[in-house]
Amino acid sequence: MDVKHIKDYLSWLYYQYLLITCSYVLEPWEQSIFNTVLLTAIAMMIYSSYVFIPIHIQLAMDFFSGIVGGQHESTVALMS
Amino acid sequence: MPVEPNHEECARHSKCPSPLPVHNGALYKRSFNESFEETPMFVAVLTYMGYGILTLFGYLRDFLRAWKIEKCHNATERGEQKDFVPLYQDFENFYTRNLYMRIRDNWNRPVCSVPGERVDVVERYTEDYNWTFKFTGRVIKGVINMGSYNYLGFAQNQGLCFLIFFVFRFNLLLSVSFRYDTIPVSLFFSSLQSVFLCNLDIHEELESLVARFLGVEAAMTYGMGFATNSMNIPALVGKGCLILSDELNHASLVLGARLSGAPIRIFKHNNMQSLEKLLRDAIVQGQPRTHRPWKKILIVVEGIYSMEGSIVRLPEVIALKKKYKAYLYLDEAHSIGALGPTGRGVVDYFGLDPRDVDIMMGTFTKSFGSAGGYIGGSKVLIDYLRKHSHSTAYATSMSPPVAEQIIASMKCIMGDDGTSLGQDRVQQLAANTRYFRRRLVEMGFIIYGNSDSPVVPLMLYMPGKIGAFGREMLKRNIGVVVVGFPATPIIESRARFCVSAAHTKEMLDLALREISEVGDLLQLKYSRHHFVPLLDRPFDETTYEETDD
Numbered sequence: 001m002d003v004k005h006i007k008d009y010l011s012w013l014y015y016q017y018l019l020i021t022c023s024y025v026l027e028p029w030e031q032s033i034f035n036t037v038l039l040t041a042i043a044m045m046i047y048s049s050y051v052f053i054p055i056h057i058q059l060a061m062d063f064f065s066g067i068v069g070g071q072h073e074s075t076v077a078l079m080s
Numbered sequence: 081m082p083v084e085p086n087h088e089e090c091a092r093h094s095k096c097p098s099p100l101p102v103h104n105g106a107l108y109k110r111s112f113n114e115s116f117e118e119t120p121m122f123v124a125v126l127t128y129m130g131y132g133i134l135t136l137f138g139y140l141r142d143f144l145r146a147w148k149i150e151k152c153h154n155a156t157e158r159g160e161q162k163d164f165v166p167l168y169q170d171f172e173n174f175y176t177r178n179l180y181m182r183i184r185d186n187w188n189r190p191v192c193s194v195p196g197e198r199v200d201v202v203e204r205y206t207e208d209y210n211w212t213f214k215f216t217g218r219v220i221k222g223v224i225n226m227g228s229y230n231y232l233g234f235a236q237n238q239g240l241c242f243l244i245f246f247v248f249r250f251n252l253l254l255s256v257s258f259r260y261d262t263i264p265v266s267l268f269f270s271s272l273q274s275v276f277l278c279n280l281d282i283h284e285e286l287e288s289l290v291a292r293f294l295g296v297e298a299a300m301t302y303g304m305g306f307a308t309n310s311m312n313i314p315a316l317v318g319k320g321c322l323i324l325s326d327e328l329n330h331a332s333l334v335l336g337a338r339l340s341g342a343p344i345r346i347f348k349h350n351n352m353q354s355l356e357k358l359l360r361d362a363i364v365q366g367q368p369r370t371h372r373p374w375k376k377i378l379i380v381v382e383g384i385y386s387m388e389g390s391i392v393r394l395p396e397v398i399a400l401k402k403k404y405k406a407y408l409y410l411d412e413a414h415s416i417g418a419l420g421p422t423g424r425g426v427v428d429y430f431g432l433d434p435r436d437v438d439i440m441m442g443t444f445t446k447s448f449g450s451a452g453g454y455i456g457g458s459k460v461l462i463d464y465l466r467k468h469s470h471s472t473a474y475a476t477s478m479s480p481p482v483a484e485q486i487i488a489s490m491k492c493i494m495g496d497d498g499t500s501l502g503q504d505r506v507q508q509l510a511a512n513t514r515y516f517r518r519r520l521v522e523m524g525f526i527i528y529g530n531s532d533s534p535v536v537p538l539m540l541y542m543p544g545k546i547g548a549f550g551r552e553m554l555k556r557n558i559g560v561v562v563v564g565f566p567a568t569p570i571i572e573s574r575a576r577f578c579v580s581a582a583h584t585k586e587m588l589d590l591a592l593r594e595i596s597e598v599g600d601l602l603q604l605k606y607s608r609h610h611f612v613p614l615l616d617r618p619f620d621e622t623t624y625e626e627t628d629d
Contacts, residue, residue, distance in 0.1 A: 019602060022130040024544040025182040027209055030137055 107395035109431045113531040114350075114390055119541065119571065120606055127541045127571045131179075134543060138178030153211040154181075175565065183547030184210040186562055192219060194237045197582035199225040199559060223554065224587050226577040227561040231418035231534050232505045233582025234449030234489045282483045290454050293490055294424065295434040298462035301454045301486075302471050303478040305443030306332040308453030309411060311471035313380070314340040315464075316409070316439065321376040322362050324355060324406070326392075328385050333411055337380065343368075349388065352396045355379070359404040377406040383415025383426035383442075387568055387576070389529025389537050391419070394426055398436045409439040417447025418534050423493045423506040429532070447493075450485040452478050509534060509581040512588060516579050519592050524605035528574070536577040537563075538595075538604070545602050546573050552601065556594040 018024040021038075023031050145152040154177050157167060168177075185206065193200035201220045204213040228235065283301065290299040302308045313336030317323060321342045325333065328349045337344050345362070348354040359377065366373045379401055381392045392410075401408045412425045420428025425442065427434045434440060440456040455465060466472055493502035513534045520527050526539040540546055540562065550562045553575075564573040579588075599605050 015601075016603060019544040019548055020126050020130065020542065022133050022542070022544040025134070025547050026137060030140075034133070034137075 116528050117526045123541050130543050134179050181210055186550035195228045196236050198222045223557050223559040224591055225559050227559050229446035229578055230580045231447045233580050282480050286483045286487055294440055294456040296456040297459045299454050299456040300462050303452050303476055305445050305453035307471045309333050310336040312469050315469040317342045317378050322374045323378050324358050325380045333380055378409055379406050380409045383412040384533050386414050389533040389535040391530040391533055394430050407438045410437045412442035416442040444486045448486050448489045450482050505581040512583055513579045516588055523596050524607045526607045534579040537574040540573045548602055549575055552598045558591050558594050
């Protein structure tokens, strides 16, 4: 029952995707080109975000912690 | 079971748009509810994206055709003429070839019965993605017809008013259906020019009847509605005259205005401030360069606009026309028979005097279930046109059976046949219209136009949904007309229903149920009830620049 519900929902979602992107009126071979291009683009986006975002976050954190940490240290030095 | 006419229903209903404040409210004898809900932003973005994708694939296909990788089905330039002016390179051809062709099965469907409230459609299929069609040999029976301009239901093959019904519009679902078996073919062609020979008694009778129907001094009839506009405007105005035309006027009016040679200035759709500004400028400035006053200023408007479903603000137009001493040309192609308590068109609807409109034009194609057009007005005007109009001098006069059909249906509306049949139809149409529009608005669709207009545009927007809507509705045995570019602006694709007096409540309910179902399936219920009154649409000064230099 639940599986059928999910299947219906997925097919409805795919139909909406077809309508909005106009794949609905494309011929099958054009549809496959369009889907391939779109999937490739999305896959590349996900892959590149997986590869680069952690590094960027790491660098950013290093940078900000460097600023904050440095101030803290110098404050401590002044206090002592 | 008929729908109960209920005038106050819409105003009372909570979900319905409240009556808009009308600019010159005192001129109106009844409430004027006209709304054009703005396009939701995300819908506009997705629509443009859809057209973008289709355009990219169009370029790909054109590239493949040019390199002979795929077979080219459409017309191409001949090899020996390849240095001539290119014929198939403009945007319209690109659009037809690569966008329209993909959903072409929704248009020009062959019909094999009287296009009344129900219609039989010939089933067909395609093997090469809509480039050619083949018949399956089956007929889809009893499709509910929401597409014909059959406002009063006179397109029928029984009863007093029966003949054939012509649908001349290019984007209609229904193509022409001839019934040669009912009338001898020879009767169709009284093919002589009316000014010389072929004005029969029946034409005289028809013209006097039309004049009486409209409440004007005299009237003239023509065999073709389009030519009535396109050939008579040049007879009325010419060099030294000015035409002020609504931006959404029909192609026949545009053609007539252009053929006249007079400068044309366009005002915003149904926007009286824009019209007044143009009138004022025209009177203050006079003709370009010489600054002589214009000989005549002709305001050209339509009664009901067939793509927007809006009704002209006639009381204000007449007030402006009187104030600035201009002339008014009113095209009642859709409104005659379909509006007003007695079916006399938009003048009757607003309770005005027909003598205030200088030129009353209309067609017999829609409400009267026939063919042809008329012009009504003062005796002087009609005598002048009889002498000077091209469509009097060179066109054939109307064929007698067609004239007979018009006389029969017109007498029926006027009650001259001794029954209240015609009056009932007029009231039924008004009730059906209000019911159908109210239910659609409640369902959450974006519906354009006036709440009393039998033309009901339902906005679809996205190009993929145009094809899907037409196909899904026909699958559910309902025939609808879907409209896209070039008949509408490129993002405002729509489905257009035409309500008829012949639709029963059961039919409308069935149609509404199916429309709602398809609306849910295609996610068409865009409405967020943000109504923009026409007068609040932003002004764009650049549109008032002259078009003639």
